Structure formats: C-alpha cells, structure tokens
Amino acid sequence: MKMYDPIRIGMIGAGHIAGSHAACWQNEAVITAVCSRQRSKAEQLARKFDIPVVCDDIPSLLNRDDVDAVGITTPPHLHHPIAMQAMQAGKHVFCEKPLALTGEEARQMVELAEKTGVKTGVQSGMRHFKSLRHLQQIIKQGALGQIFSFHGAWSFDWAKDPKFPLTWRFKRDEAGTGVLGDLGVYLIDVARWLLCEINSVWGDMNICIAQRPPLVEYHHFGELRRQHQAGMLKTSHDRVDVENEDVCHLLLRFENGVSGTIRSSRLHVEHEIKIEGERASYLWHLKPDQLLCRKAGETDYSSVTIPDTYSEESMVTHFLYNIRQNKNEPPTFFDGLKAQLLMDAVVQSDRDRCWVDV
Incomplete structure (x- = not known):
C-alpha cells in the first residue's frame, strides 16, 4: 500500500x-x-x-x-x-x-x-481530548513537581432506572465485568497514559439493582435508551438477575509511588480527573472539555488556555x-492488555478482599 x-x-x-x-x-x-x-x-x-x-x-x-x-x-x-x-x-x-x-x-x-x-x-477515547493531551505535556514537563495523587471519576446514569431492561451489558458471559469494563477501563487507560504503570490495586464492586425486566424486543443501545426515556419501550413484569457490577471503586498504587482512586457507575453522572502535585494541582471536566489549575498557595482554580497547536484527533x-x-x-493491543490485566486484578481483589499486584 x-x-x-x-x-x-x-x-x-x-x-x-x-x-x-x-x-x-x-x-x-x-x-x-x-x-x-x-x-x-x-x-x-x-x-x-x-x-x-x-x-x-x-x-x-x-x-x-x-x-x-x-x-x-x-x-x-x-x-x-x-x-x-x-x-x-x-x-x-x-x-x-x-x-x-x-x-x-x-x-x-x-x-x-x-x-x-x-x-x-x-x-x-479519553486520550484524544485536547485538554487532557495538554495536561499530559504539562506533567511531562514537570510543572506539578512531585505528584501526590490521581483521582478519576467516569460515570453515566443510563441504568439508574430499575425498569431499564437487561441487555448483554448486564450479562457476565457477554460483557464480562459491568461498569468496570464499560466505563472504568477509560480511567485505567488514561491514568497509565498521564502518569505511569499501575503496580497494585484494591477493588470494590457492587450490584445495586439486583434484578431487571428481560428484554422483550431488540433495539440497539441508543434506540433502547430513547424508547425507554420516552416511555415507549415494551416491558415485562418478569425479573432476571443482573450478573455484573453497577458501581466500582478502585484504590491504586502507581509504579512511581503515587496513590490514586478511580470510581465509575452506571447509576449517576460524574466526569472529572484531578491530579494533585507539589507545585500545582489540575482538574479536568468533560463538559465543557475544560482544564483548571490551582497553584501551590492558591485556594481557587483558574482556567488553563489550551494552545491551538493541538490537531483534531479521533x-x-x-x-x-x-x-x-x-x-x-x-x-x-498492548495498552488494552495492560488495562485488562488490571481489571482481572480488580475482580480478584473484590473477591478476596485484599490488595492485588498487577
């Protein structure tokens, strides 16, 4: 070619x-x-x-x-x-x-x-936000000084209604994990990308809505959500068991000694990343794609101007x-492997109630 x-x-x-x-x-x-x-x-x-x-x-x-x-x-x-x-x-x-x-x-x-x-x-997908690409460069340049902690939240509320039907996303044999593999995986990837490898993890996963109605007729996910929100979706009075987690909380230990947290849910909305450092702390929000900075000694965050040198990426x-x-x-695929190994460790940690090395 x-x-x-x-x-x-x-x-x-x-x-x-x-x-x-x-x-x-x-x-x-x-x-x-x-x-x-x-x-x-x-x-x-x-x-x-x-x-x-x-x-x-x-x-x-x-x-x-x-x-x-x-x-x-x-x-x-x-x-x-x-x-x-x-x-x-x-x-x-x-x-x-x-x-x-x-x-x-x-x-x-x-x-x-x-x-x-x-x-x-x-x-x-999170690697392509211009604000996060700029944050990665700021971290590489050492502007934060010693980094103390990473905190990430990536949650959507599409499953908060117990009447939302049970699709493949709730089935272990088709989806594997629930919100961890659907949403938490984004934060696992971006944490590695912004900082470094994650050495160990402690995980807690919970099914909050234990049963849901079966899917009566097939629609792709977007149409399913639209019809459900409009009250047009055919439903059943039967209930079937949800097989994977609605929420997950992770404690992380990075290769460089930094500690961190990740939380994801399919029951509420929350999108942010916060990195605390010796000289400055940075906070990112999804809507709008916005990066904020609070320098050491300051109490308030201020908006960071993103240079127009960053090209559009998909x-x-x-x-x-x-x-x-x-x-x-x-x-x-190597990055996908690293994320999957960490998710396997989270599953083990949740089962055994202990820290697990990755």
Whole structure:
C-alpha cells in the first residue's frame, strides 16, 4: 500500500457504538464493507454511511481484497475470536474496549499481532481530548513537581432506572465485568497514559439493582435508551438477575509511588480527573472539555488556555497513522492488555478482599 492510498476498512458489528466508529472511519479512511449477526442492522449502517457491501458473515468480509483493516464493534465476548481470525487473515485490527474478557485472551491477541506483524488499535477515547493531551505535556514537563495523587471519576446514569431492561451489558458471559469494563477501563487507560504503570490495586464492586425486566424486543443501545426515556419501550413484569457490577471503586498504587482512586457507575453522572502535585494541582471536566489549575498557595482554580497547536484527533487517528507509517504508537493491543490485566486484578481483589499486584 502506498502512503497516500486510502486505508480500506471492513466493519464487524453494527450496533449502537458502530455509528460513532463509522463516522471516524469515514473522515479518515474508506469503509468498503460491513457485516453483523443481524443483517438488517448492517444494511441500516450501510445506508447511513454509504458502505457499498454488506457481507453475510465474517469470513466473507475477511476474504475481501478491498479490506485492509477491520474495526470490531461487537459485544466484548466476541472481540477475541474475531480479532484472532482477522489477524490470521493478515488484516490490521482496531477493537472497541474492553479488548477482551480476560487477560489471557488479551495476551493471545497481543502475541498474534506480534507474530503476524499487523497493526492494532483499541478504543481509548479519553486520550484524544485536547485538554487532557495538554495536561499530559504539562506533567511531562514537570510543572506539578512531585505528584501526590490521581483521582478519576467516569460515570453515566443510563441504568439508574430499575425498569431499564437487561441487555448483554448486564450479562457476565457477554460483557464480562459491568461498569468496570464499560466505563472504568477509560480511567485505567488514561491514568497509565498521564502518569505511569499501575503496580497494585484494591477493588470494590457492587450490584445495586439486583434484578431487571428481560428484554422483550431488540433495539440497539441508543434506540433502547430513547424508547425507554420516552416511555415507549415494551416491558415485562418478569425479573432476571443482573450478573455484573453497577458501581466500582478502585484504590491504586502507581509504579512511581503515587496513590490514586478511580470510581465509575452506571447509576449517576460524574466526569472529572484531578491530579494533585507539589507545585500545582489540575482538574479536568468533560463538559465543557475544560482544564483548571490551582497553584501551590492558591485556594481557587483558574482556567488553563489550551494552545491551538493541538490537531483534531479521533479514536482511530493513531491506528491509521501506524498503518501508514509502519509505527506502533499507542494505544495498541498492548495498552488494552495492560488495562485488562488490571481489571482481572480488580475482580480478584473484590473477591478476596485484599490488595492485588498487577
């Protein structure tokens, strides 16, 4: 492939999150094919984004000469088998988070990527906020002095209503963990990215809403939420057990000795990152994408001006760059593996009620 040739993407999965991925691919590459276990969903995505080919199955998509790389947007339990098939077919692979269900699955994915030489990427959306990219540079320059602590919160309230139906996100065999793998994984990744590796963790996870009504009719996640909020969703009086956590709280110990916390929930809204340092402390909020600073001796935070030198990035920018330039800049499957190993440690810690080394 010449450097200036467009990279041709085959999308596997056509649910709610696939639309966000397709918009990114469309801006920076060319989508040539899509497949989904529900063909009607693939056809709907194809119409919306002018994708020329809808494949009946994964092998048909992987066998196409006009697919250079695949984007996986399926539920987590399918990430490992699909990625392994794609890499064995010589395709570069970009995968939605979490990378896999277990650290062992993620390790196999990293090893096969190294063996085949394909490029990989994992969805790590928080890395692309300009304010956080600027904060990373501030930390690298040593402006905080000695760093004392990291605190992150990443929560959404989409599941706070006990009448919201039980989808695959609440099932251990399809989603693995609950809010940890859905939302907490973002903070695990950004904590490593901003500071350094995490050496040990203590985790507490809790199911707050133990049962939910079964899903009566299938809708992708966005449509499901819209119909539920509008009171239009068909419901059942039956109840089935929720199998994974609604909230999680983590205590962290970083490689450089810094301590930290992460909290995530699917029952309330909270989005911020706070890093306390000897010379200054920084606070980031999602809405708006805003970075605040409080220097040592001051009591109030003030807004930080973000230089206009930061280019626009999407979740797929670095992945496509790595293909074009034969690089391995993060986030790659290796970063997904590191996050998955830490999540495995959180599960062990919650079970055994103790600190676990990563």
